[in-house]
Amino acid sequence: MLTKNRIAPEKTVYFRPEIKSCPHCRSGLRFCHTVWKKNISTLQGVIRAWSIGYRCCNPQCPHASTVYRSAEAEMLSMKHSSYGFDVLALVGELRFKHHKTRQEIADELNGRGVKTSDRNVQMLYERYLTLLRASVTDQVREVLQPVVNEHGGIILSMDGVQPEKGNETLYVIREVLSGTILAAQNMKSSSAADLETLILPIIELGYPIIGIVSDGQRSIRMAMERLLPDVPYQYCQFHYLKDIAKPVVDLDRKLKKSVKKNLRGIRDVEKKADKNACLESEVAKEYIAAIRSLLLEDGDPPLNLPGMLIYENAKAIQESLQRCLAKKGDFTPRTSVQNNQQSKPVH
Ligand SMILES: [Zn+2]
Structure with missing residues:
Protein backbone atom coordinates (compact mmCIF):
# COMPACT_ATOMS: atom_id res chain seq x y z
CA MET A 1 0.00 0.00 0.00
CA GLU A 74 1.28 4.92 16.38
CA MET A 75 -2.10 6.63 16.56
CA LEU A 76 -1.67 8.28 13.19
CA SER A 77 -2.40 5.20 11.11
CA MET A 78 -2.84 1.44 11.31
CA LYS A 79 0.16 -0.85 10.85
CA HIS A 80 1.08 -1.36 7.19
CA SER A 81 -1.22 1.46 6.14
CA SER A 82 -0.33 4.88 4.79
CA TYR A 83 -3.79 6.36 5.45
CA GLY A 84 -4.52 8.24 8.65
CA PHE A 85 -7.09 7.11 11.18
CA ASP A 86 -9.18 10.12 10.30
CA VAL A 87 -9.41 8.90 6.69
CA LEU A 88 -10.30 5.42 7.90
CA ALA A 89 -13.00 6.77 10.19
CA LEU A 90 -14.43 8.88 7.37
CA VAL A 91 -14.52 5.89 5.00
CA GLY A 92 -16.38 3.91 7.67
CA GLU A 93 -18.89 6.68 8.14
CA LEU A 94 -19.49 7.24 4.41
CA ARG A 95 -19.88 3.53 3.80
CA PHE A 96 -21.97 2.41 6.75
CA LYS A 97 -23.95 5.54 7.63
CA HIS A 98 -24.36 7.20 4.26
CA HIS A 99 -24.28 3.94 2.25
CA LYS A 100 -22.04 5.41 -0.42
CA THR A 101 -20.46 3.25 -3.08
CA ARG A 102 -16.75 2.66 -3.35
CA GLN A 103 -16.49 5.05 -6.26
CA GLU A 104 -18.46 7.76 -4.44
CA ILE A 105 -16.19 7.41 -1.42
CA ALA A 106 -13.07 7.56 -3.61
CA ASP A 107 -14.44 10.72 -5.26
CA GLU A 108 -15.13 12.31 -1.89
CA LEU A 109 -11.63 11.50 -0.60
CA ASN A 110 -9.97 12.77 -3.77
CA GLY A 111 -12.07 15.92 -3.47
CA ARG A 112 -10.67 16.42 0.00
CA GLY A 113 -7.12 16.00 -1.23
CA VAL A 114 -6.63 12.38 -0.16
CA LYS A 115 -5.42 10.60 -3.28
CA THR A 116 -7.04 7.20 -3.59
CA SER A 117 -8.82 4.74 -5.89
CA ASP A 118 -11.95 2.64 -5.48
CA ARG A 119 -9.72 -0.40 -4.86
CA ASN A 120 -7.97 1.37 -2.02
CA VAL A 121 -11.36 2.36 -0.61
CA GLN A 122 -12.34 -1.33 -0.51
CA MET A 123 -9.18 -2.05 1.46
CA LEU A 124 -9.84 0.89 3.78
CA TYR A 125 -13.29 -0.26 4.79
CA GLU A 126 -12.09 -3.79 5.29
CA ARG A 127 -9.51 -2.32 7.65
CA TYR A 128 -12.20 -0.27 9.32
CA LEU A 129 -14.21 -3.44 9.99
CA THR A 130 -11.11 -5.21 11.33
CA LEU A 131 -10.50 -2.27 13.61
CA LEU A 132 -14.03 -2.33 15.05
CA ARG A 133 -13.71 -6.04 15.77
CA ALA A 134 -10.82 -5.30 18.13
CA SER A 135 -11.86 -6.12 21.66
CA VAL A 136 -10.57 -7.79 24.74
CA THR A 137 -10.37 -11.42 23.67
CA ASP A 138 -8.09 -14.39 24.32
CA GLN A 139 -6.02 -13.24 21.36
CA VAL A 140 -5.32 -9.96 23.13
CA ARG A 141 -4.17 -11.90 26.19
CA GLU A 142 -1.81 -13.90 23.99
CA VAL A 143 -0.21 -10.69 22.77
CA LEU A 144 -0.16 -8.84 26.08
CA GLN A 145 1.28 -11.55 28.34
CA PRO A 146 4.65 -11.62 26.49
CA VAL A 147 4.71 -7.79 26.53
CA VAL A 148 4.34 -7.83 30.31
CA ASN A 149 7.01 -10.55 30.64
CA GLU A 150 9.48 -8.65 28.52
CA HIS A 151 8.79 -5.03 29.46
CA GLY A 152 7.36 -5.31 32.95
CA GLY A 153 3.95 -3.93 32.04
CA ILE A 154 1.85 -2.31 29.32
CA ILE A 155 1.47 1.31 28.21
CA LEU A 156 -1.99 2.49 27.13
CA SER A 157 -2.83 5.23 24.65
CA MET A 158 -6.26 6.57 23.79
CA ASP A 159 -7.37 8.84 21.00
CA GLY A 160 -10.65 9.97 19.47
CA VAL A 161 -11.17 10.74 15.78
CA GLN A 162 -14.21 12.61 14.55
CA PRO A 163 -14.32 12.67 10.75
CA GLU A 164 -17.37 14.94 10.59
CA LYS A 165 -18.33 17.56 13.16
CA GLY A 166 -21.31 16.71 15.32
CA ASN A 167 -21.23 13.02 14.45
CA GLU A 168 -19.90 10.02 16.31
CA THR A 169 -16.29 9.84 17.41
CA LEU A 170 -14.19 6.76 16.79
CA TYR A 171 -12.22 6.00 19.97
CA VAL A 172 -9.21 3.73 19.80
CA ILE A 173 -7.21 2.33 22.71
CA ARG A 174 -3.81 0.78 22.03
CA GLU A 175 -0.99 -0.89 23.85
CA VAL A 176 1.98 1.25 22.84
CA LEU A 177 4.97 -1.12 23.27
CA SER A 178 3.46 -3.76 20.97
CA GLY A 179 1.20 -1.52 18.86
CA THR A 180 -1.78 -3.76 19.63
CA ILE A 181 -5.25 -2.26 19.25
CA LEU A 182 -7.19 -3.21 22.36
CA ALA A 183 -10.50 -1.47 21.73
CA ALA A 184 -12.13 0.61 19.02
CA GLN A 185 -15.65 1.91 19.13
CA ASN A 186 -17.83 4.60 17.61
CA MET A 187 -19.34 6.61 20.41
CA LYS A 188 -22.12 9.19 20.32
CA SER A 189 -21.11 10.62 23.66
CA SER A 190 -17.59 11.59 24.64
CA SER A 191 -18.32 12.02 28.32
CA ALA A 192 -15.72 10.72 30.75
CA ALA A 193 -18.28 8.24 32.15
CA ASP A 194 -18.91 6.75 28.70
CA LEU A 195 -15.23 6.54 27.90
CA GLU A 196 -14.65 4.66 31.13
CA THR A 197 -16.81 1.80 29.81
CA LEU A 198 -14.33 1.34 26.99
CA ILE A 199 -11.26 1.47 29.26
CA LEU A 200 -12.54 -0.68 32.10
CA PRO A 201 -12.39 -4.13 30.41
CA ILE A 202 -8.71 -3.49 29.66
CA ILE A 203 -7.93 -2.68 33.28
CA GLU A 204 -9.84 -5.77 34.34
CA LEU A 205 -7.37 -7.94 32.44
CA GLY A 206 -5.17 -7.29 35.45
CA TYR A 207 -1.88 -6.55 33.67
CA PRO A 208 0.36 -3.91 35.25
CA ILE A 209 -0.11 -0.57 33.47
CA ILE A 210 3.11 1.46 33.58
CA GLY A 211 2.05 4.51 31.59
CA ILE A 212 -0.80 6.30 29.81
CA VAL A 213 -0.54 8.61 26.80
CA SER A 214 -3.29 10.69 25.20
CA ASP A 215 -3.92 14.02 23.54
CA GLY A 216 -5.17 16.86 25.71
CA GLN A 217 -8.88 15.89 25.43
CA ARG A 218 -10.37 16.58 28.82
CA SER A 219 -12.81 13.68 29.02
CA ILE A 220 -10.13 11.10 28.15
CA ARG A 221 -7.87 12.58 30.80
CA MET A 222 -10.64 12.58 33.40
CA ALA A 223 -11.66 8.99 32.65
CA MET A 224 -8.06 7.76 32.85
CA GLU A 225 -7.31 9.72 36.01
CA ARG A 226 -10.41 8.36 37.72
CA LEU A 227 -9.73 4.74 36.78
CA LEU A 228 -5.93 4.77 37.05
CA PRO A 229 -5.04 7.60 39.45
CA ASP A 230 -1.53 6.33 40.21
CA VAL A 231 -0.32 5.66 36.68
CA PRO A 232 2.00 8.31 35.14
CA TYR A 233 0.20 10.28 32.45
CA GLN A 234 1.78 11.93 29.38
CA TYR A 235 0.36 14.10 26.64
CA CYS A 236 1.01 13.91 22.94
CA GLN A 237 3.04 16.98 22.10
CA PHE A 238 2.11 17.33 18.45
CA HIS A 239 -1.63 17.21 19.15
CA TYR A 240 -1.31 19.32 22.23
CA LEU A 241 0.80 21.98 20.54
CA LYS A 242 -1.56 22.14 17.59
CA ASP A 243 -4.53 22.65 19.91
CA ILE A 244 -3.01 25.36 22.07
CA ALA A 245 -1.10 27.01 19.23
CA LYS A 246 -4.01 27.68 16.90
CA PRO A 247 -5.00 31.12 18.25
CA VAL A 248 -1.33 32.15 18.30
CA VAL A 249 -0.80 31.00 14.71
CA ASP A 250 -3.91 32.95 13.62
CA LEU A 251 -2.66 36.14 15.30
CA ASP A 252 0.77 35.66 13.78
CA ARG A 253 -0.76 35.43 10.30
CA LYS A 254 -2.39 38.83 10.88
CA LEU A 255 0.93 40.27 12.04
CA LYS A 256 2.66 38.97 8.90
CA LYS A 257 -0.02 40.57 6.72
CA SER A 258 0.27 43.95 8.42
CA VAL A 259 4.10 44.00 8.29
CA LYS A 260 3.96 43.11 4.60
CA LYS A 261 1.46 45.91 4.01
CA ASN A 262 3.75 48.40 5.70
CA LEU A 263 6.63 47.38 3.51
CA ARG A 264 4.77 47.85 0.23
CA GLY A 265 6.52 51.20 -0.30
CA ILE A 266 9.80 49.53 -1.19
CA ARG A 267 8.79 49.32 -4.85
CA ASP A 268 8.79 53.15 -5.09
CA VAL A 269 12.14 53.38 -3.30
CA GLU A 270 13.51 50.80 -5.73
CA LYS A 271 12.31 52.83 -8.73
CA LYS A 272 14.00 55.98 -7.38
CA ALA A 273 17.22 54.08 -6.67
CA ASP A 274 17.24 52.71 -10.22
CA LYS A 275 17.00 56.23 -11.65
CA ASN A 276 19.92 57.74 -9.70
CA ALA A 277 23.23 55.96 -10.02
CA CYS A 278 25.07 56.99 -6.87
CA LEU A 279 26.46 55.49 -3.68
CA GLU A 280 23.22 56.08 -1.74
CA SER A 281 21.23 54.22 -4.40
CA GLU A 282 23.54 51.23 -4.11
CA VAL A 283 23.03 51.16 -0.34
CA ALA A 284 19.28 51.52 -0.77
CA LYS A 285 19.28 48.56 -3.18
CA GLU A 286 21.10 46.41 -0.66
CA TYR A 287 18.45 47.18 1.92
CA ILE A 288 15.66 46.48 -0.56
CA ALA A 289 17.19 43.08 -1.34
CA ALA A 290 17.36 42.32 2.39
CA ILE A 291 13.69 43.30 2.85
CA ARG A 292 12.58 41.22 -0.13
CA SER A 293 14.32 38.16 1.22
CA LEU A 294 12.80 38.56 4.66
CA LEU A 295 9.30 38.72 3.19
CA LEU A 296 9.79 35.19 1.86
CA GLU A 297 10.09 33.82 5.40
CA ASP A 298 7.60 30.98 6.01
CA GLY A 299 8.88 29.87 9.43
CA ASP A 300 7.68 26.58 10.83
CA PRO A 301 4.58 27.18 12.93
CA PRO A 302 3.67 26.75 15.70
CA LEU A 303 7.19 26.81 17.19
CA ASN A 304 8.76 29.15 14.70
CA LEU A 305 6.22 31.80 13.73
CA PRO A 306 6.72 33.48 10.33
CA GLY A 307 5.04 36.77 11.34
CA MET A 308 7.31 37.14 14.36
CA LEU A 309 10.40 36.32 12.28
CA ILE A 310 9.50 38.90 9.66
CA TYR A 311 8.70 41.48 12.31
CA GLU A 312 11.98 40.95 14.19
CA ASN A 313 14.10 40.96 11.05
CA ALA A 314 12.30 44.03 9.71
CA LYS A 315 13.05 45.76 13.01
CA ALA A 316 16.73 44.83 12.75
CA ILE A 317 16.84 46.25 9.22
CA GLN A 318 15.12 49.41 10.39
CA GLU A 319 17.67 49.86 13.18
CA SER A 320 20.50 49.28 10.74
CA LEU A 321 18.99 51.88 8.40
CA GLN A 322 18.79 54.41 11.23
CA ARG A 323 22.43 53.84 12.13
CA CYS A 324 23.25 54.18 8.46
CA LEU A 325 21.40 57.50 8.18
CA ALA A 326 23.18 58.83 11.26
CA LYS A 327 26.52 58.09 9.65
CA LYS A 328 25.47 59.48 6.26
CA GLY A 329 28.38 60.72 4.21
CA ASP A 330 30.89 59.03 6.47
CA PHE A 331 30.86 55.30 5.75
CA THR A 332 31.65 52.57 3.30
CA PRO A 333 28.27 51.11 2.36
CA ARG A 334 29.04 47.45 1.65
CA THR A 335 31.04 46.69 4.75
CA SER A 336 28.65 48.68 6.87
CA VAL A 337 25.78 46.40 5.82
CA GLN A 338 27.76 43.19 5.82
CA ASN A 339 29.51 43.68 9.12
CA ASN A 340 26.31 44.31 10.91
CA GLN A 341 25.16 40.86 12.04
CA GLN A 342 21.80 42.15 13.19
CA SER A 343 20.84 43.49 9.82
CA LYS A 344 21.20 40.14 8.13
CA PRO A 345 17.78 38.67 7.51
CA VAL A 346 19.27 35.35 6.39
CA HIS A 347 18.34 32.06 8.11
ZN1 LIG B 1 15.26 1.77 33.47
Whole structure:
Protein backbone atom coordinates (compact mmCIF):
# COMPACT_ATOMS: atom_id res chain seq x y z
CA MET A 1 0.00 0.00 0.00
CA LEU A 2 2.81 2.34 0.87
CA THR A 3 4.49 2.02 -2.51
CA LYS A 4 1.25 2.41 -4.44
CA ASN A 5 0.40 5.56 -2.60
CA ARG A 6 2.80 7.97 -4.30
CA ILE A 7 2.26 11.09 -2.33
CA ALA A 8 4.47 14.04 -1.63
CA PRO A 9 4.55 14.99 2.06
CA GLU A 10 3.89 18.61 3.01
CA LYS A 11 5.94 18.41 6.16
CA THR A 12 8.10 16.06 8.16
CA VAL A 13 7.30 15.38 11.79
CA TYR A 14 9.65 13.55 14.15
CA PHE A 15 7.82 11.73 16.91
CA ARG A 16 9.71 10.91 20.09
CA PRO A 17 8.30 8.88 23.00
CA GLU A 18 5.97 10.88 25.21
CA ILE A 19 7.40 9.02 28.20
CA LYS A 20 10.67 10.77 29.07
CA SER A 21 11.99 8.60 31.90
CA CYS A 22 12.09 4.85 32.43
CA PRO A 23 8.91 3.64 34.17
CA HIS A 24 10.99 1.04 36.08
CA CYS A 25 14.07 2.88 37.33
CA ARG A 26 13.24 6.54 36.50
CA SER A 27 16.50 6.99 34.57
CA GLY A 28 16.40 9.16 31.46
CA LEU A 29 15.66 7.65 28.04
CA ARG A 30 18.11 7.95 25.17
CA PHE A 31 17.78 7.74 21.41
CA CYS A 32 18.44 4.24 20.06
CA HIS A 33 17.07 3.98 16.51
CA THR A 34 14.33 4.97 14.08
CA VAL A 35 11.44 2.54 14.58
CA TRP A 36 9.76 3.41 11.27
CA LYS A 37 9.19 6.24 8.85
CA LYS A 38 6.40 6.63 6.32
CA ASN A 39 4.20 9.06 4.44
CA ILE A 40 0.71 9.26 5.89
CA SER A 41 -2.28 10.73 4.07
CA THR A 42 -4.57 12.48 6.52
CA LEU A 43 -7.58 14.75 6.01
CA GLN A 44 -5.25 17.64 6.90
CA GLY A 45 -2.67 16.76 4.27
CA VAL A 46 0.23 14.39 3.85
CA ILE A 47 2.91 14.19 6.50
CA ARG A 48 6.23 12.39 6.54
CA ALA A 49 6.26 10.79 9.98
CA TRP A 50 9.36 9.42 11.70
CA SER A 51 8.89 7.35 14.82
CA ILE A 52 12.06 7.59 16.90
CA GLY A 53 12.78 4.87 19.47
CA TYR A 54 14.38 5.52 22.88
CA ARG A 55 15.78 3.20 25.55
CA CYS A 56 16.54 3.42 29.26
CA CYS A 57 20.11 4.73 29.72
CA ASN A 58 20.75 2.68 32.87
CA PRO A 59 22.50 -0.62 31.95
CA GLN A 60 21.49 -2.11 35.33
CA CYS A 61 17.77 -1.51 34.63
CA PRO A 62 15.77 -4.77 34.51
CA HIS A 63 14.16 -3.52 31.27
CA ALA A 64 17.10 -1.76 29.63
CA SER A 65 16.30 -3.34 26.26
CA THR A 66 12.72 -2.02 26.03
CA VAL A 67 12.32 0.40 23.13
CA TYR A 68 9.89 3.22 23.91
CA ARG A 69 8.18 4.83 20.98
CA SER A 70 5.73 7.65 20.41
CA ALA A 71 2.14 6.64 21.08
CA GLU A 72 1.02 9.56 18.98
CA ALA A 73 2.95 8.32 15.94
CA GLU A 74 1.28 4.92 16.38
CA MET A 75 -2.10 6.63 16.56
CA LEU A 76 -1.67 8.28 13.19
CA SER A 77 -2.40 5.20 11.11
CA MET A 78 -2.84 1.44 11.31
CA LYS A 79 0.16 -0.85 10.85
CA HIS A 80 1.08 -1.36 7.19
CA SER A 81 -1.22 1.46 6.14
CA SER A 82 -0.33 4.88 4.79
CA TYR A 83 -3.79 6.36 5.45
CA GLY A 84 -4.52 8.24 8.65
CA PHE A 85 -7.09 7.11 11.18
CA ASP A 86 -9.18 10.12 10.30
CA VAL A 87 -9.41 8.90 6.69
CA LEU A 88 -10.30 5.42 7.90
CA ALA A 89 -13.00 6.77 10.19
CA LEU A 90 -14.43 8.88 7.37
CA VAL A 91 -14.52 5.89 5.00
CA GLY A 92 -16.38 3.91 7.67
CA GLU A 93 -18.89 6.68 8.14
CA LEU A 94 -19.49 7.24 4.41
CA ARG A 95 -19.88 3.53 3.80
CA PHE A 96 -21.97 2.41 6.75
CA LYS A 97 -23.95 5.54 7.63
CA HIS A 98 -24.36 7.20 4.26
CA HIS A 99 -24.28 3.94 2.25
CA LYS A 100 -22.04 5.41 -0.42
CA THR A 101 -20.46 3.25 -3.08
CA ARG A 102 -16.75 2.66 -3.35
CA GLN A 103 -16.49 5.05 -6.26
CA GLU A 104 -18.46 7.76 -4.44
CA ILE A 105 -16.19 7.41 -1.42
CA ALA A 106 -13.07 7.56 -3.61
CA ASP A 107 -14.44 10.72 -5.26
CA GLU A 108 -15.13 12.31 -1.89
CA LEU A 109 -11.63 11.50 -0.60
CA ASN A 110 -9.97 12.77 -3.77
CA GLY A 111 -12.07 15.92 -3.47
CA ARG A 112 -10.67 16.42 0.00
CA GLY A 113 -7.12 16.00 -1.23
CA VAL A 114 -6.63 12.38 -0.16
CA LYS A 115 -5.42 10.60 -3.28
CA THR A 116 -7.04 7.20 -3.59
CA SER A 117 -8.82 4.74 -5.89
CA ASP A 118 -11.95 2.64 -5.48
CA ARG A 119 -9.72 -0.40 -4.86
CA ASN A 120 -7.97 1.37 -2.02
CA VAL A 121 -11.36 2.36 -0.61
CA GLN A 122 -12.34 -1.33 -0.51
CA MET A 123 -9.18 -2.05 1.46
CA LEU A 124 -9.84 0.89 3.78
CA TYR A 125 -13.29 -0.26 4.79
CA GLU A 126 -12.09 -3.79 5.29
CA ARG A 127 -9.51 -2.32 7.65
CA TYR A 128 -12.20 -0.27 9.32
CA LEU A 129 -14.21 -3.44 9.99
CA THR A 130 -11.11 -5.21 11.33
CA LEU A 131 -10.50 -2.27 13.61
CA LEU A 132 -14.03 -2.33 15.05
CA ARG A 133 -13.71 -6.04 15.77
CA ALA A 134 -10.82 -5.30 18.13
CA SER A 135 -11.86 -6.12 21.66
CA VAL A 136 -10.57 -7.79 24.74
CA THR A 137 -10.37 -11.42 23.67
CA ASP A 138 -8.09 -14.39 24.32
CA GLN A 139 -6.02 -13.24 21.36
CA VAL A 140 -5.32 -9.96 23.13
CA ARG A 141 -4.17 -11.90 26.19
CA GLU A 142 -1.81 -13.90 23.99
CA VAL A 143 -0.21 -10.69 22.77
CA LEU A 144 -0.16 -8.84 26.08
CA GLN A 145 1.28 -11.55 28.34
CA PRO A 146 4.65 -11.62 26.49
CA VAL A 147 4.71 -7.79 26.53
CA VAL A 148 4.34 -7.83 30.31
CA ASN A 149 7.01 -10.55 30.64
CA GLU A 150 9.48 -8.65 28.52
CA HIS A 151 8.79 -5.03 29.46
CA GLY A 152 7.36 -5.31 32.95
CA GLY A 153 3.95 -3.93 32.04
CA ILE A 154 1.85 -2.31 29.32
CA ILE A 155 1.47 1.31 28.21
CA LEU A 156 -1.99 2.49 27.13
CA SER A 157 -2.83 5.23 24.65
CA MET A 158 -6.26 6.57 23.79
CA ASP A 159 -7.37 8.84 21.00
CA GLY A 160 -10.65 9.97 19.47
CA VAL A 161 -11.17 10.74 15.78
CA GLN A 162 -14.21 12.61 14.55
CA PRO A 163 -14.32 12.67 10.75
CA GLU A 164 -17.37 14.94 10.59
CA LYS A 165 -18.33 17.56 13.16
CA GLY A 166 -21.31 16.71 15.32
CA ASN A 167 -21.23 13.02 14.45
CA GLU A 168 -19.90 10.02 16.31
CA THR A 169 -16.29 9.84 17.41
CA LEU A 170 -14.19 6.76 16.79
CA TYR A 171 -12.22 6.00 19.97
CA VAL A 172 -9.21 3.73 19.80
CA ILE A 173 -7.21 2.33 22.71
CA ARG A 174 -3.81 0.78 22.03
CA GLU A 175 -0.99 -0.89 23.85
CA VAL A 176 1.98 1.25 22.84
CA LEU A 177 4.97 -1.12 23.27
CA SER A 178 3.46 -3.76 20.97
CA GLY A 179 1.20 -1.52 18.86
CA THR A 180 -1.78 -3.76 19.63
CA ILE A 181 -5.25 -2.26 19.25
CA LEU A 182 -7.19 -3.21 22.36
CA ALA A 183 -10.50 -1.47 21.73
CA ALA A 184 -12.13 0.61 19.02
CA GLN A 185 -15.65 1.91 19.13
CA ASN A 186 -17.83 4.60 17.61
CA MET A 187 -19.34 6.61 20.41
CA LYS A 188 -22.12 9.19 20.32
CA SER A 189 -21.11 10.62 23.66
CA SER A 190 -17.59 11.59 24.64
CA SER A 191 -18.32 12.02 28.32
CA ALA A 192 -15.72 10.72 30.75
CA ALA A 193 -18.28 8.24 32.15
CA ASP A 194 -18.91 6.75 28.70
CA LEU A 195 -15.23 6.54 27.90
CA GLU A 196 -14.65 4.66 31.13
CA THR A 197 -16.81 1.80 29.81
CA LEU A 198 -14.33 1.34 26.99
CA ILE A 199 -11.26 1.47 29.26
CA LEU A 200 -12.54 -0.68 32.10
CA PRO A 201 -12.39 -4.13 30.41
CA ILE A 202 -8.71 -3.49 29.66
CA ILE A 203 -7.93 -2.68 33.28
CA GLU A 204 -9.84 -5.77 34.34
CA LEU A 205 -7.37 -7.94 32.44
CA GLY A 206 -5.17 -7.29 35.45
CA TYR A 207 -1.88 -6.55 33.67
CA PRO A 208 0.36 -3.91 35.25
CA ILE A 209 -0.11 -0.57 33.47
CA ILE A 210 3.11 1.46 33.58
CA GLY A 211 2.05 4.51 31.59
CA ILE A 212 -0.80 6.30 29.81
CA VAL A 213 -0.54 8.61 26.80
CA SER A 214 -3.29 10.69 25.20
CA ASP A 215 -3.92 14.02 23.54
CA GLY A 216 -5.17 16.86 25.71
CA GLN A 217 -8.88 15.89 25.43
CA ARG A 218 -10.37 16.58 28.82
CA SER A 219 -12.81 13.68 29.02
CA ILE A 220 -10.13 11.10 28.15
CA ARG A 221 -7.87 12.58 30.80
CA MET A 222 -10.64 12.58 33.40
CA ALA A 223 -11.66 8.99 32.65
CA MET A 224 -8.06 7.76 32.85
CA GLU A 225 -7.31 9.72 36.01
CA ARG A 226 -10.41 8.36 37.72
CA LEU A 227 -9.73 4.74 36.78
CA LEU A 228 -5.93 4.77 37.05
CA PRO A 229 -5.04 7.60 39.45
CA ASP A 230 -1.53 6.33 40.21
CA VAL A 231 -0.32 5.66 36.68
CA PRO A 232 2.00 8.31 35.14
CA TYR A 233 0.20 10.28 32.45
CA GLN A 234 1.78 11.93 29.38
CA TYR A 235 0.36 14.10 26.64
CA CYS A 236 1.01 13.91 22.94
CA GLN A 237 3.04 16.98 22.10
CA PHE A 238 2.11 17.33 18.45
CA HIS A 239 -1.63 17.21 19.15
CA TYR A 240 -1.31 19.32 22.23
CA LEU A 241 0.80 21.98 20.54
CA LYS A 242 -1.56 22.14 17.59
CA ASP A 243 -4.53 22.65 19.91
CA ILE A 244 -3.01 25.36 22.07
CA ALA A 245 -1.10 27.01 19.23
CA LYS A 246 -4.01 27.68 16.90
CA PRO A 247 -5.00 31.12 18.25
CA VAL A 248 -1.33 32.15 18.30
CA VAL A 249 -0.80 31.00 14.71
CA ASP A 250 -3.91 32.95 13.62
CA LEU A 251 -2.66 36.14 15.30
CA ASP A 252 0.77 35.66 13.78
CA ARG A 253 -0.76 35.43 10.30
CA LYS A 254 -2.39 38.83 10.88
CA LEU A 255 0.93 40.27 12.04
CA LYS A 256 2.66 38.97 8.90
CA LYS A 257 -0.02 40.57 6.72
CA SER A 258 0.27 43.95 8.42
CA VAL A 259 4.10 44.00 8.29
CA LYS A 260 3.96 43.11 4.60
CA LYS A 261 1.46 45.91 4.01
CA ASN A 262 3.75 48.40 5.70
CA LEU A 263 6.63 47.38 3.51
CA ARG A 264 4.77 47.85 0.23
CA GLY A 265 6.52 51.20 -0.30
CA ILE A 266 9.80 49.53 -1.19
CA ARG A 267 8.79 49.32 -4.85
CA ASP A 268 8.79 53.15 -5.09
CA VAL A 269 12.14 53.38 -3.30
CA GLU A 270 13.51 50.80 -5.73
CA LYS A 271 12.31 52.83 -8.73
CA LYS A 272 14.00 55.98 -7.38
CA ALA A 273 17.22 54.08 -6.67
CA ASP A 274 17.24 52.71 -10.22
CA LYS A 275 17.00 56.23 -11.65
CA ASN A 276 19.92 57.74 -9.70
CA ALA A 277 23.23 55.96 -10.02
CA CYS A 278 25.07 56.99 -6.87
CA LEU A 279 26.46 55.49 -3.68
CA GLU A 280 23.22 56.08 -1.74
CA SER A 281 21.23 54.22 -4.40
CA GLU A 282 23.54 51.23 -4.11
CA VAL A 283 23.03 51.16 -0.34
CA ALA A 284 19.28 51.52 -0.77
CA LYS A 285 19.28 48.56 -3.18
CA GLU A 286 21.10 46.41 -0.66
CA TYR A 287 18.45 47.18 1.92
CA ILE A 288 15.66 46.48 -0.56
CA ALA A 289 17.19 43.08 -1.34
CA ALA A 290 17.36 42.32 2.39
CA ILE A 291 13.69 43.30 2.85
CA ARG A 292 12.58 41.22 -0.13
CA SER A 293 14.32 38.16 1.22
CA LEU A 294 12.80 38.56 4.66
CA LEU A 295 9.30 38.72 3.19
CA LEU A 296 9.79 35.19 1.86
CA GLU A 297 10.09 33.82 5.40
CA ASP A 298 7.60 30.98 6.01
CA GLY A 299 8.88 29.87 9.43
CA ASP A 300 7.68 26.58 10.83
CA PRO A 301 4.58 27.18 12.93
CA PRO A 302 3.67 26.75 15.70
CA LEU A 303 7.19 26.81 17.19
CA ASN A 304 8.76 29.15 14.70
CA LEU A 305 6.22 31.80 13.73
CA PRO A 306 6.72 33.48 10.33
CA GLY A 307 5.04 36.77 11.34
CA MET A 308 7.31 37.14 14.36
CA LEU A 309 10.40 36.32 12.28
CA ILE A 310 9.50 38.90 9.66
CA TYR A 311 8.70 41.48 12.31
CA GLU A 312 11.98 40.95 14.19
CA ASN A 313 14.10 40.96 11.05
CA ALA A 314 12.30 44.03 9.71
CA LYS A 315 13.05 45.76 13.01
CA ALA A 316 16.73 44.83 12.75
CA ILE A 317 16.84 46.25 9.22
CA GLN A 318 15.12 49.41 10.39
CA GLU A 319 17.67 49.86 13.18
CA SER A 320 20.50 49.28 10.74
CA LEU A 321 18.99 51.88 8.40
CA GLN A 322 18.79 54.41 11.23
CA ARG A 323 22.43 53.84 12.13
CA CYS A 324 23.25 54.18 8.46
CA LEU A 325 21.40 57.50 8.18
CA ALA A 326 23.18 58.83 11.26
CA LYS A 327 26.52 58.09 9.65
CA LYS A 328 25.47 59.48 6.26
CA GLY A 329 28.38 60.72 4.21
CA ASP A 330 30.89 59.03 6.47
CA PHE A 331 30.86 55.30 5.75
CA THR A 332 31.65 52.57 3.30
CA PRO A 333 28.27 51.11 2.36
CA ARG A 334 29.04 47.45 1.65
CA THR A 335 31.04 46.69 4.75
CA SER A 336 28.65 48.68 6.87
CA VAL A 337 25.78 46.40 5.82
CA GLN A 338 27.76 43.19 5.82
CA ASN A 339 29.51 43.68 9.12
CA ASN A 340 26.31 44.31 10.91
CA GLN A 341 25.16 40.86 12.04
CA GLN A 342 21.80 42.15 13.19
CA SER A 343 20.84 43.49 9.82
CA LYS A 344 21.20 40.14 8.13
CA PRO A 345 17.78 38.67 7.51
CA VAL A 346 19.27 35.35 6.39
CA HIS A 347 18.34 32.06 8.11
ZN1 LIG B 1 15.26 1.77 33.47
